[in-house]
Amino acid sequence: MYAIAIHGGAGTLPRAAMTPERDQAYRAGLAAALDAGYAVLDGRGTSLDAVTTAVRILEDDPLFNAGRGAVLTAGGIAELDASIMDGRTLAAGAVAGLRHVRNPIELARAVMEHSSHVMLIGGGAEEFALERGMAPVPNEYFHTETRRLQLQRALPGGGGPVNELSALGTVGAVALDQDGNLAAATSTGGMTAKRYGRVGDSPIIGAGTYADNAGCAVSATGHGEFFIRTVVAHDICARVAYAGATLAEAADAVVMGRLRQMGGEGGIIAVDARGNVVMPFNSEGMFRGARSADGRREIAIY
Amino acid sequence: MYAIAIHGGAGTLPRAAMTPERDQAYRAGLAAALDAGYAVLDGRGTSLDAVTTAVRILEDDPLFNAGRGAVLTAGGIAELDASIMDGRTLAAGAVAGLRHVRNPIELARAVMEHSSHVMLIGGGAEEFALERGMAPVPNEYFHTETRRLQLQRALPGGGGPVNELSALGTVGAVALDQDGNLAAATSTGGMTAKRYGRVGDSPIIGAGTYADNAGCAVSATGHGEFFIRTVVAHDICARVAYAGATLAEAADAVVMGRLRQMGGEGGIIAVDARGNVVMPFNSEGMFRGARSADGRREIAIY
Numbered sequence: 133m134y135a136i137a138i139h140g141g142a143g144t145l146p147r148a149a150m151t152p153e154r155d156q157a158y159r160a161g162l163a164a165a166l167d168a169g170y171a172v173l174d175g176r177g178t179s180l181d182a183v184t185t186a187v188r189i190l191e192d193d194p195l196f197n198a199g200r201g202a203v204l205t206a207g208g209i210a211e212l213d214a215s216i217m218d219g220r221t222l223a224a225g226a227v228a229g230l231r232h233v234r235n236p237i238e239l240a241r242a243v244m245e246h247s248s249h250v251m252l253i254g255g256g257a258e259e260f261a262l263e264r265g266m267a268p269v270p271n272e273y274f275h276t277e278t279r280r281l282q283l284q285r286a287l288p289g290g291g292g293p294v295n296e297l298s299a300l301g302t303v304g305a306v307a308l309d310q311d312g313n314l315a316a317a318t319s320t321g322g323m324t325a326k327r328y329g330r331v332g333d334s335p336i337i338g339a340g341t342y343a344d345n346a347g348c349a350v351s352a353t354g355h356g357e358f359f360i361r362t363v364v365a366h367d368i369c370a371r372v373a374y375a376g377a378t379l380a381e382a383a384d385a386v387v388m389g390r391l392r393q394m395g396g397e398g399g400i401i402a403v404d405a406r407g408n409v410v411m412p413f414n415s416e417g418m419f420r421g422a423r424s425a426d427g428r429r430e431i432a433i434y
Numbered sequence: 435m436y437a438i439a440i441h442g443g444a445g446t447l448p449r450a451a452m453t454p455e456r457d458q459a460y461r462a463g464l465a466a467a468l469d470a471g472y473a474v475l476d477g478r479g480t481s482l483d484a485v486t487t488a489v490r491i492l493e494d495d496p497l498f499n500a501g502r503g504a505v506l507t508a509g510g511i512a513e514l515d516a517s518i519m520d521g522r523t524l525a526a527g528a529v530a531g532l533r534h535v536r537n538p539i540e541l542a543r544a545v546m547e548h549s550s551h552v553m554l555i556g557g558g559a560e561e562f563a564l565e566r567g568m569a570p571v572p573n574e575y576f577h578t579e580t581r582r583l584q585l586q587r588a589l590p591g592g593g594g595p596v597n598e599l600s601a602l603g604t605v606g607a608v609a610l611d612q613d614g615n616l617a618a619a620t621s622t623g624g625m626t627a628k629r630y631g632r633v634g635d636s637p638i639i640g641a642g643t644y645a646d647n648a649g650c651a652v653s654a655t656g657h658g659e660f661f662i663r664t665v666v667a668h669d670i671c672a673r674v675a676y677a678g679a680t681l682a683e684a685a686d687a688v689v690m691g692r693l694r695q696m697g698g699e700g701g702i703i704a705v706d707a708r709g710n711v712v713m714p715f716n717s718e719g720m721f722r723g724a725r726s727a728d729g730r731r732e733i734a735i736y
Binding site: 217222223224228229247248249250251252253254255256257259260327328329330331332336337338339342356357360361362363366367370371374375394 | 633
């Protein structure tokens with residue numbers, strides 16, 4: 133058994149604003165990432181390579197809030213966060229506050245594989261990227277007209293509120309490979325008009341991303357502050373490992389139970405060592421897809 | 435029942451290097467923080483105020499690696515991280531990469547109480563401190579002669595290695611107040627000669643700090659990368675909440691079991707809702723103290 137699941141954020145357009153053209157574009161973007169990640173698994177590649185591939189494609193797609201097309205801070209710049217974890221070794225890498233790294237997930241992976249650290253932030257993280265030979269991109273590389281307009285609306289006097297799409301955007305992937313190893317990866321541009329070097333759950337190991345062969349692999353998307361406070365990704369794995377819950381029970385207890393009670397909007401994708409995939413969300417929708425060796429292939433928004 | 439425990443880092447001087455004078459100075463510093471925090475609890479103050487008070491005193495004490503007396507980065511500057519969590523509400527605040535905030539734990543608490551965010555980093559976090567009326571201090575405020583010498587030894591050609599004291603230094607506190615509420619706080623200068631904006635476990639909610647009235651309150655100290663990868667603080671609480679473990683069993687399983695197997699040196703302090711206090715460590719020593727309403731008062735190093 134092998135399987136992959138991806139998400140493109142829990143902040144979907146309200147159904148009323150979703151046109152057939154937009155629907156088709158989002159589904160095409162999800163399908164490209166899902167099938168590329170699945171092809172890695174199908175070719176006996178590792179779950180780490182599969183989630184890296186899928187997330188990189190979503191980062192490059194301007195429709196999703198990560199990499200190119202990331203939302204803009206109050207100062208009008210893109211600041212990117214990402215993390216990745218290897219369920220076999222519990223190795224992990226995380227980066228936050230990037231402004232010039234084209235694919236944050238690749239830098240998170242480099243931190244995991246080529247540094248003695250887990251988390252690097254800001255200018256220091258970018259210095260490490262340069263030393264790893266990653267060519268910097270100007271911050272404008274990430275900007276799109278849609279995000280500029282969203283920022284204008286979100287700023288004081290801009291006529292906000294920002295729609296959900298930009299408020300809860302993230303991308304992520306989880307996978308189980310043919311060797312039985314789990315991996316998870318998450319990447320984001322954070323919240324539109326964010327200030328103060330705010331970091332959400334995406335680069336926090338345990339909150340936005342967690343993978344442990346003994347439990348499961350999780351990537352989260354939603355209102356990051358709530359996800360940090362409840363250590364969402366690790367909590368789901370802990371309920372599987374310690375409480376004897378199935379993956380579906382654990383994920384539902386956290387997403388539909390605890391998070392919803394606190395007012396924490398969003399969702400997660402998760403896969404366990406037997407290839408069970410769950411994708412619960414308590415928001416109106418979540419861009420998502422799953423594909424596994426038993427022939428299942430699903431792409432959905434609401 | 436009410437209780438407080440504190441730590442001043444798992445990186446103690448090797449026994450061979452500990453003189454009677456040094457031993458006395460460390461114990462005096464620990465006692466000052468422990469008794470001040472206990473006095474808050476004894477006066478019906480909150481566990482949040484108790485841990486803030488104890489950590490602030492340890493930050494101000496140049497002997498410990500947090501606030502004044504923090505270790506220096508490869509560039510010769512102090513970069514500080516801290517976090518705090520309220521077990522009653524699961525509210526949390528965290529800051530990383532500070533250079534001009536006298537008491538990082540107070541900024542972490544301000545983030546928790548006066549922002550909509552949980553984690554702020556770098557210049558943005560310092561901007562928030564200014565807006566909160568916290569007067570900035572020059573980075574030199576944090577520097578001590580001891581840390582300058584340690585940095586010289588740690589840099590290439592300096593004749594290192596750095597002793598354990600600077601490698602695993604952190605301060606922290608956990609408390610249970612008379613209303614039955616738990617809280618945890620942690621603060622650090624990180625690793626001597628660190629580079630690249632490295633962030634350890636101290637400002638990571640779930641790793642270095644966690645508090646949940648339903649489980650326990652934990653503050654960790656040690657080789658931060660291992661503590662992040664195993665989400666140490668939350669994992670201990672999860673074992674109590676889901677696996678039916680006692681606090682002592684859960685803490686031992688993580689610190690003496692899982693962390694030691696991975697090579698993750700360090701320890702934790704924890705208290706549960708019944709006032710049980712544990713302080714396990716797998717390093718040579720851990721500066722620590724505990725005091726509770728049943729008359730227990732303990733200060734220890736090895």
